[in-house]
Amino acid sequence: MTAFIARSLIEKLVTLFFVTVVSFLIVHLAPGEPAQVDPLNPKFTPEMVERFRQAFHLDRPLPVQYALFYRDLFTGRSVSWKDHRPVLEKIAERFRNSLPLFVVGTLLTWTLAFPVGIRAAVGRGGAFDRGTAFLAYLLISIPGFFFAYLLILAVVSAFSVPVLGMETFGFEGAPLLNRANDRIWHLLLPSVLGAGSGIAVLSRYVRSQMLEVAHQDFIRTARAKGLPEETVLYKHALRNALLPFITMFGLTLPGLVGGSVIIESIFSWPGLGRMAYEAILARDYPVILTLNFIAAVLVLLGTLLSDLLYAAADPRIRLA
Amino acid sequence: MNPAPRCPTTACAPPGGPPPRRGPAGAWRALARNRMALGGLVFFAAFAAFAAFGLWATGGRAPLFDPARVRLEERLRPPLAPVSPAADPEGAPPFGRYLLGTDDLGRDLFARMLEGAWVSLTVGFIAVGISVAVGILAGGIAGCWGRRPVRRGTGLAAAALAAGAVLAAGGQAAAGLLLIAAGLLCGLRGRLGRLRPRPGPRREEGWLERPLLDVDALIMRLVDILLCFPTFFLILTVVALLPPSMVTIMVVIGLTSWEGTARLVRAELLSLREREFVDAARALGVGGVRLLVRHLLPNAMAPVLVTATLGIASAILTESALSFLGFGVPPPHATWGNLLADGRRYLFDAPWLTLVPGGAILVVVLAFNLFGEGLRDLLNPQARDRR
Amino acid sequence: MEAVHPAPLLEIEGLTVVFRRERERFFAVEGLDLAVGRGETVGLVGESGCGKTVTALAVMGLLPRPAAGIAAGRIRFDGIELADPRAGYPPGIRGRRAAMVFQEPLTSLNPVLAVGEQIAEVLRFHLGLPAGQARERARALLAEVRLSRPAERLGDYPHRLSGGERQRVMIAIALACSPDLLIADEPTTALDVTVQAQILGLLGELKRRRRLAVLYITHDLGLVSRIAERVAVMYAGQLVEAGPAAAVLKQPLHPYTRALLAALPGPHKRGRRLAAIPGAVPHPGARPEGCAFHPRCPLALASCRRERPPLACAPGGRAVRCPVTAGIPAPEGPRS
Numbered sequence A: 001m002t003a004f005i006a007r008s009l010i011e012k013l014v015t016l017f018f019v020t021v022v023s024f025l026i027v028h029l030a031p032g033e034p035a036q037v038d039p040l041n042p043k044f045t046p047e048m049v050e051r052f053r054q055a056f057h058l059d060r061p062l063p064v065q066y067a068l069f070y071r072d073l074f075t076g077r078s079v080s081w082k083d084h085r086p087v088l089e090k091i092a093e094r095f096r097n098s099l100p101l102f103v104v105g106t107l108l109t110w111t112l113a114f115p116v117g118i119r120a121a122v123g124r125g126g127a128f129d130r131g132t133a134f135l136a137y138l139l140i141s142i143p144g145f146f147f148a149y150l151l152i153l154a155v156v157s158a159f160s161v162p163v164l165g166m167e168t169f170g171f172e173g174a175p176l177l178n179r180a181n182d183r184i185w186h187l188l189l190p191s192v193l194g195a196g197s198g199i200a201v202l203s204r205y206v207r208s209q210m211l212e213v214a215h216q217d218f219i220r221t222a223r224a225k226g227l228p229e230e231t232v233l234y235k236h237a238l239r240n241a242l243l244p245f246i247t248m249f250g251l252t253l254p255g256l257v258g259g260s261v262i263i264e265s266i267f268s269w270p271g272l273g274r275m276a277y278e279a280i281l282a283r284d285y286p287v288i289l290t291l292n293f294i295a296a297v298l299v300l301l302g303t304l305l306s307d308l309l310y311a312a313a314d315p316r317i318r319l320a
Numbered sequence B: 001m002n003p004a005p006r007c008p009t010t011a012c013a014p015p016g017g018p019p020p021r022r023g024p025a026g027a028w029r030a031l032a033r034n035r036m037a038l039g040g041l042v043f044f045a046a047f048a049a050f051a052a053f054g055l056w057a058t059g060g061r062a063p064l065f066d067p068a069r070v071r072l073e074e075r076l077r078p079p080l081a082p083v084s085p086a087a088d089p090e091g092a093p094p095f096g097r098y099l100l101g102t103d104d105l106g107r108d109l110f111a112r113m114l115e116g117a118w119v120s121l122t123v124g125f126i127a128v129g130i131s132v133a134v135g136i137l138a139g140g141i142a143g144c145w146g147r148r149p150v151r152r153g154t155g156l157a158a159a160a161l162a163a164g165a166v167l168a169a170g171g172q173a174a175a176g177l178l179l180i181a182a183g184l185l186c187g188l189r190g191r192l193g194r195l196r197p198r199p200g201p202r203r204e205e206g207w208l209e210r211p212l213l214d215v216d217a218l219i220m221r222l223v224d225i226l227l228c229f230p231t232f233f234l235i236l237t238v239v240a241l242l243p244p245s246m247v248t249i250m251v252v253i254g255l256t257s258w259e260g261t262a263r264l265v266r267a268e269l270l271s272l273r274e275r276e277f278v279d280a281a282r283a284l285g286v287g288g289v290r291l292l293v294r295h296l297l298p299n300a301m302a303p304v305l306v307t308a309t310l311g312i313a314s315a316i317l318t319e320s321a322l323s324f325l326g327f328g329v330p331p332p333h334a335t336w337g338n339l340l341a342d343g344r345r346y347l348f349d350a351p352w353l354t355l356v357p358g359g360a361i362l363v364v365v366l367a368f369n370l371f372g373e374g375l376r377d378l379l380n381p382q383a384r385d386r387r
Numbered sequence C: 001m002e003a004v005h006p007a008p009l010l011e012i013e014g015l016t017v018v019f020r021r022e023r024e025r026f027f028a029v030e031g032l033d034l035a036v037g038r039g040e041t042v043g044l045v046g047e048s049g050c051g052k053t054v055t056a057l058a059v060m061g062l063l064p065r066p067a068a069g070i071a072a073g074r075i076r077f078d079g080i081e082l083a084d085p086r087a088g089y090p091p092g093i094r095g096r097r098a099a100m101v102f103q104e105p106l107t108s109l110n111p112v113l114a115v116g117e118q119i120a121e122v123l124r125f126h127l128g129l130p131a132g133q134a135r136e137r138a139r140a141l142l143a144e145v146r147l148s149r150p151a152e153r154l155g156d157y158p159h160r161l162s163g164g165e166r167q168r169v170m171i172a173i174a175l176a177c178s179p180d181l182l183i184a185d186e187p188t189t190a191l192d193v194t195v196q197a198q199i200l201g202l203l204g205e206l207k208r209r210r211r212l213a214v215l216y217i218t219h220d221l222g223l224v225s226r227i228a229e230r231v232a233v234m235y236a237g238q239l240v241e242a243g244p245a246a247a248v249l250k251q252p253l254h255p256y257t258r259a260l261l262a263a264l265p266g267p268h269k270r271g272r273r274l275a276a277i278p279g280a281v282p283h284p285g286a287r288p289e290g291c292a293f294h295p296r297c298p299l300a301l302a303s304c305r306r307e308r309p310p311l312a313c314a315p316g317g318r319a320v321r322c323p324v325t326a327g328i329p330a331p332e333g334p335r336s
Helices: A002-029 A046-055 A062-074 A087-122 A127-141 A144-159 A176-214 A217-224 A229-250 A261-266 A272-282 A285-313 B024-033 B035-058 B109-144 B152-169 B173-195 B215-227 B231-241 B246-255 B259-272 B276-283 B288-324 B336-346 B352-379 C052-060 C115-127 C131-144 C163-175 C193-210 C221-227 C245-250 C255-262 C302-306
Strands: B149-151 B211-214 C010-021 C024-036 C041-045 C068-077 C098-101 C181-185 C213-218 C230-235 C238-244 C312-314 C318-320
Touching: A002 A062, A002 A285, A002 B215, A002 B231, A062 A285, A087 A127, A087 A176, A087 A229, A087 A261, A087 A272, A087 A285, A127 A176, A127 B352, A144 A176, A144 A261, A144 B288, A144 B336, A144 B352, A176 A229, A176 A261, A217 A229, A229 A285, A229 C115, A261 A272, A261 B231, A272 A285, A272 B231, A285 B231, B035 B109, B035 B352, B109 B215, B109 B246, B109 B259, B109 B288, B109 B336, B109 B352, B149 B152, B149 B215, B152 B173, B211 B215, B215 B259, B231 B246, B231 B288, B246 B288, B259 B288, B276 B288, B288 B336, B288 B352, B336 B352, C010 C052, C024 C041, C024 C052, C024 C068, C024 C213, C024 C238, C041 C052, C041 C221, C052 C068, C052 C098, C052 C181, C052 C213, C098 C163, C115 C131, C115 C163, C131 C163, C163 C193, C193 C213, C193 C221, C213 C221, C221 C245, C221 C255, C230 C245, C230 C255, C238 C245, C238 C255
Parallel strands: C041 C213, C041 C230, C098 C181, C181 C213
Antiparallel strands: B149 B211, C010 C024, C010 C068, C230 C238, C238 C318, C312 C318
C-alpha cells in the first residue's frame, strides 16, 4: 500500500514535470513577444518593454526562464504581469469565490444524478426512463451559454431577482438575512447551470451501470435466494454499480479550475474560471501557467485519490 | 421453417470467433428499427443538405442569399418581415422577406445561418477527423507494437531532437541545430548498428541499448500528460495565443481530443489480439501491418465510429463556445457561435438573434448525440438489450 | 408417466415457456411434464439449448422478464401453484423451500460482499435469525459443505476462493434454510474433473443426510447414472424420454437417448469410434415440423416429418416420444 502510494507519487511527479515543460513551451513558443502585452498601448515605450523583459527574465535563454519561473512559483514570488500582485494571493482570493459554486454544483450533481439514474434503470422503458433520457440528451446537447441566457430570461422575468455577479451591488449594508437570501439567489443559477450537464451525463451512466449489473449472474443468485426485490437492487446491484463512480469522484477535482470558464464569464462571477479567461485575454503568463499547474496537480491528485478509493471499495483490487 | 439440419458452425457461433458482421441490407434494417438513430441520421442528412445549399447559395459574386450585405435601414427586423420597398432591391433575399429576420446591421439572419452551417459542419468533421486519425495511430501503435522497448539511446536521441527544436525555435539557432544534429546522429547510429548483425557471440548490451520503457507505456504517459490539461482551458489558451483562423481552431480541437479514441483503440486491440481468430490469422502467416489493417482495425472500428459521432457534437459545441468568448472563427465568416454571441446584446429587443442560432446548435448537436447513441446500440446488439 | 412416489413434491404439467424478442416468438419449453418426489433425485438431460435451464428458472420464478413468460401449464410445489400468472410467484418458496445452484460458480457470487454475509443474509431474511446466530449457522454450513477453515472463510471475498470452493459456498447458500428441493443446474460443468467428483460426492451425501429432493440438470448422461434415480431426457424443448435411470441407461428407447449414450466415451468402447450425432439442436425459432429430432434421426419414417409424435407410456414406468421405438426395446446395450 505504502509502496503503491510512493511509486504512483513518483510517477505523477514525473508526469507533472512534463506537464510544466509542455505548458511552458506552449505559452512561450506561441508567436508574438510576451513582453508586448499590449503593443498598441502608448505607455509601452521601448524602455518600458526592456525593463519588463528584465524584470521577468525574458532576456534569458528559455531553459533558464523555465527554471526561474518555477522557482518563483514555488517560493511564492511570481507576480501577475497585469497588476503586479502575487499570483498565489490572487488565486487564493478567486478560489474562495469559486468554491461555493463548485461545492453546490457538485452536491447537486451527485445527489440528483444517482436517484434519477437508478429510478430510470429500475423502470427501464417506462415513462420516467424515456422522459429523463430525452431531458438528459437535451441537457448534454444544449450550448451552456445559450442555456444560461434562457435561464436568465426565465428567472429574471418570473421572479425579477438580479442574478449576475456574486451579490447585488450596494447590498452590503442590508440585514444579514436579506444578504444571505441575495447570495443564495446569485449562487443558485450558476450552480444549476454547472450541474445541468453533469447530472445528465452522470445519471445516464448510473442507469447503464445498473442495467449492466442487473444482467450479472450474482443478481440471479440473489433473486434465487428469495430476497425481496429492494434488497436485490439496493444491496446487491447498487453496490457493484457504484464502484466506477468512486473513480469519477476523484476526477471532479480539476473541475475547480477548468470547468467554469463560460459560466463565470456570463454571470460575472469573480472566480477561478473567469480569472483564467481574463489572464488569457491579457496574456498574463504567470497566472495562466500557475492555473495550469494547479489544474494538473488536481488531476493527478484526483487520479491517486480515485485509485485509493477504488481499492478501498472493491475487495478484488489490491494495490501493490 | 427449415427442415434441413443446420450447419453446426452457424447454429452456434464458437466463442472467440470474429464478431459477426452484418451486410449493408441487415444494417439498414436494424437502423430502420432504431428510431433514435434513424431520427438522428435524418436530421444529420438535413443539416448536411442545408450546409451544402448554404455553400452554394451564399457564395459567388451574386449570391442568392448574401450574408455580408449591410442594410442599416433594415436593422433588427423580426422573422418573416418583408423587405421594405425603400430598400435597395439589389441583393435582397428571395421571396422579398427576411425568413429569420435581420441583425443589428440589417444583415439577413437566414443568409448568415446558411453560411454558418457550413462552417460548423467543417469544423466538426475536420476536427474529429484529426482527432480520430491521431487517436487510431497512437492507439494502434500502443495496441499492436506496445511491447517493443524504447531503448535508452532512442530516448536520448528523441530528447536531443526535441530540445534542439525548442532551442532553435526559441532563438538559439546554433545550439539548437547542434542538438538536432547530435540527436539525428545518435538515432541513425542505432539504426545502422541494428542493420548490421555482428558475428560471433552476442555481446553484452550497451548502456544505450537497454530498454527505457516500452512503446505502450510511452504512449499512455503521453495521454496522461494530455489529460492533465483541462481540455477547454487548454484549447482556449492555445487558440488565444495563435493567430485566429478556422484552421487553428480545427487543428487545436483535433489535437486536444484524441486521447479517448487512442485509449479505445488500444483497449479494443488488446482484447482482440487475445481472441482465437487473431491466432488463426497469425498461424496463417499474416503479421504486422497487414494483421492490424485487415483483421484488427475493422473490428475495432465500431466503437471508434460512435466516439467520432459524439465527438462531432462536442466539437461543434466547443467551436460555438470559443466563438462566444471571442476566440472563434474570425469575421467575416459567420458561425452559429458568433451569431449567438453577437445576438445576446439584443436578448430582450430581438430575441430571435439568440434563439435561432442557439436552437440550431442545440438541434444539430442533439441529432449527432442521438445518432451516436443509436449507432452504439446498432453496433453492439448485446448491449442494446440492456438499454 | 406415472410417479414413482405417491405424492410428488414438484409436479410440472404441460409447461410451455415462450420467449419474445422484437417480433420473434419462440417456445423454449413445450408441454413439459415432469415430477420430482420427496427425497428423490431426477436427472434432467439434454444438449445445450434444449430448455433444461429454462425449465429450472420457471420453477424458481426467475425467467428473465419481460422477454420470457409461462404461456401454459402448471407447476405445483407441495400443492402450491407456482405458475399462476395472476397470483404471481408465491412467497416463502424461493430460497426457502426450493433453492438453486448455478452453473457458473465464478460469477454467481457477489464480488463485493463477504462470503459469510452472502450466506447469513438468507438466514436473517427467511428464518429471522439475529446477526450473531446467522453468522454461526453460516459457519456451520461452510463446515457442512467441507470448506476448510470455515470460520476464517466467512470474511473472505469470493475472488479469494477457487471455483470448487465457490460452488461449495453456493451449495451452502442453497441449503441454508433446509429446502425440500434443490435444483442443481450443471453445477460441475465449469469445474476440473477432480473437483467435479468432489462436488458430486458432496451433493450425494447431502441429499441422503437431508432427504433432499434434487433436480439435477446436466448434459452428461454418464453423470446421471451416478446420482439420479430417475432421468428425463429433453430435446428441443420437449420431453422425449423418461424413466428409472438404470433402465433408461441400459435400454434407451428414444433414438436421441441412444445417440447421446453412443456419444459417451467409456471403457467398453476403447478403440472404437465414438458416434457423434449429426447436425445440431435446432434453434427454438426454427424447429422442424413433425418430430423435432427427425432431421438427425437414423430411424425417421416419412410420418416423422409431418406429425409430432405424442409421449407414449412404455413398460416399467417409462415414457417415450417416438412411434418407431415405443415399446420396442433396443438391442441389449447401447449401440455404437
